[in-house]
Amino acid sequence: MVPLSGQSVKFGMRFSTTSLNARSLVASETRISRWNAVKAQPSTKVLGDNSYVAGPFGSGRIADTVDDDILEIKLIRNYLTPRDSPFVMDDNRGGGFVGDRDKVRLHTVEYESAGSAGAFCADGMISSNGDEDTCLMLPEWAIRSGPRRTIYHNPKEVLAAVVTCGGLCPGLNDVVQNIVYTLHDHGVPEDNILGIRYGLRGFYERDAKPITLTRSLVDGIHLKGGTMLGTSRGGANVKDIVRRIDLWGLNMVFVVGGNGGNAAAHAIAEECQATGVVCNVVGVPKSIDNDILLVDRCFGFETAVEEAQRALLAAKVEASSAYHGLGLVKLMGRQSGFIAMQSSMSSGVVDACLIPEIGFSIEKLCAYVSQVFEHKGHCVVCVAEGAGQDILNSQGNVQTDASGNPILQDIGLHLRSELKKYFKGDADIKYIDPTYMIRAIPTTSNDRVYCKVLGQNAVHAAFAGYTDCTVAMVNTHYVYLPISTVIQAPRKVNPKGRRWNRLMTAMQQPSLV
Numbered sequence: 001m002v003p004l005s006g007q008s009v010k011f012g013m014r015f016s017t018t019s020l021n022a023r024s025l026v027a028s029e030t031r032i033s034r035w036n037a038v039k040a041q042p043s044t045k046v047l048g049d050n051s052y053v054a055g056p057f058g059s060g061r062i063a064d065t066v067d068d069d070i071l072e073i074k075l076i077r078n079y080l081t082p083r084d085s086p087f088v089m090d091d092n093r094g095g096g097f098v099g100d101r102d103k104v105r106l107h108t109v110e111y112e113s114a115g116s117a118g119a120f121c122a123d124g125m126i127s128s129n130g131d132e133d134t135c136l137m138l139p140e141w142a143i144r145s146g147p148r149r150t151i152y153h154n155p156k157e158v159l160a161a162v163v164t165c166g167g168l169c170p171g172l173n174d175v176v177q178n179i180v181y182t183l184h185d186h187g188v189p190e191d192n193i194l195g196i197r198y199g200l201r202g203f204y205e206r207d208a209k210p211i212t213l214t215r216s217l218v219d220g221i222h223l224k225g226g227t228m229l230g231t232s233r234g235g236a237n238v239k240d241i242v243r244r245i246d247l248w249g250l251n252m253v254f255v256v257g258g259n260g261g262n263a264a265a266h267a268i269a270e271e272c273q274a275t276g277v278v279c280n281v282v283g284v285p286k287s288i289d290n291d292i293l294l295v296d297r298c299f300g301f302e303t304a305v306e307e308a309q310r311a312l313l314a315a316k317v318e319a320s321s322a323y324h325g326l327g328l329v330k331l332m333g334r335q336s337g338f339i340a341m342q343s344s345m346s347s348g349v350v351d352a353c354l355i356p357e358i359g360f361s362i363e364k365l366c367a368y369v370s371q372v373f374e375h376k377g378h379c380v381v382c383v384a385e386g387a388g389q390d391i392l393n394s395q396g397n398v399q400t401d402a403s404g405n406p407i408l409q410d411i412g413l414h415l416r417s418e419l420k421k422y423f424k425g426d427a428d429i430k431y432i433d434p435t436y437m438i439r440a441i442p443t444t445s446n447d448r449v450y451c452k453v454l455g456q457n458a459v460h461a462a463f464a465g466y467t468d469c470t471v472a473m474v475n476t477h478y479v480y481l482p483i484s485t486v487i488q489a490p491r492k493v494n495p496k497g498r499r500w501n502r503l504m505t506a507m508q509q510p511s512l513v
Helices: 031-040 172-186 238-248 259-275 301-320 338-347 362-376 411-423 445-463 498-507
Strands: 103-105 125-127 135-137 141-144 160-164 193-196 252-257 280-285 325-331 352-354 378-384 428-432 469-474 477-482
Touching: 103 477, 160 172, 172 193, 172 252, 172 445, 238 259, 252 259, 252 445, 259 280, 280 445, 301 325, 301 338, 301 378, 301 428, 301 445, 325 338, 325 411, 338 352, 338 378, 338 498, 352 362, 352 498, 362 378, 362 411, 378 411, 411 428, 445 469, 445 477
Parallel strands: 160 193, 160 252, 252 280, 280 469, 325 378, 325 428, 352 378
Antiparallel strands: 103 141, 125 135, 141 477, 469 477
């Protein structure tokens, strides 16, 4: 890459390891001078055989490729100096490197016709919920994630920050740990990795000062649930956050969050671009509800399903041990019913599953439960927390939380009340709500490995010069996705899809609409 005015961009911060304030010494080039350099940069640059189209914060489309049908990622390579990866000497411990031209196909199924199962959008498009009215246009390919032979930061000059946002989810500590480990492996000094406390507001609130993330500090945190950094909802004062990024001289920021956290990361990246702050902003998608668009699964989801099964199996024992026993279990799932669907399918004990994507009638549900009583004497019902909100909010008075999410009414308690009224004491109802139990636990082995890869690939993205992107598994391969793409809409259960159909077949549940 051709550096600015023949010189590489100097971040110029000299850091003292004694205090955070010492990190804020005067930069050798001020933010204004850097921004003037950014504005003076030409809009595109095509360089050689293995180069990119990239102007000021350019996209990651590979120059001169035959196939341009690829999801583009923003780059800030023009303002950084390329160098060999520290792992070149041993070919990345024998594992090799990912090429800049490596890509992963986003569309893996070609349908015979529009009538084929799962074919709800035209070729090259996807739907977040199986509705042809919500089809989103996508290119064919995504950029493959992983370590590059060429990196664009001097590890000794990296100052990185890690922040966790939103609700708890199994695996947060795992991701934080592996971001820290991978930064250290690249040669980033231990004192140059900051942990932002209690979510995004930790960037600027005085009572939430950052901590230094050393290798010894994060050792063993994967064995605990929650997040060692703390978390919170909302608090995305983007201008204040970017001011802190600039003041502290941060050149890498890793945001571990859901749709709201990734939207904040996108806004931070855009503000960095608008103000000339050269910093790689990389997201790691977190959602216990598994509702991030395009992603095969979010970390922590499998752990949550495993724990949710325990509640369903307990409900089965309670229900089957009583005359007309009814086990009612409420699980997480605000907009998407993936936990309820997957837990019901895997447990094999659920007779009725209610999710936000599919409406239901209280009268038809009660009548169906009565039929199940006649057939086998007991019944288990699983309901996602976001199901039936149209019933509970019939007057339309919906409040929102700090993240802008609707505050849900308690569908579990409402169903218990309605079922009691219907059966008039002729049903023994046991209500179980394991909501916070399933999200506050350490990861299972499969999720733990998944978190390791996500944390590693997030760091590889930053060293490769990518920004405003998130790392994910798509079609079983790890890719980088533009944050703007994954936050367009939440991913939802497809009511006409194969997975929901399999569950309905297994339970023999009729339509309850």
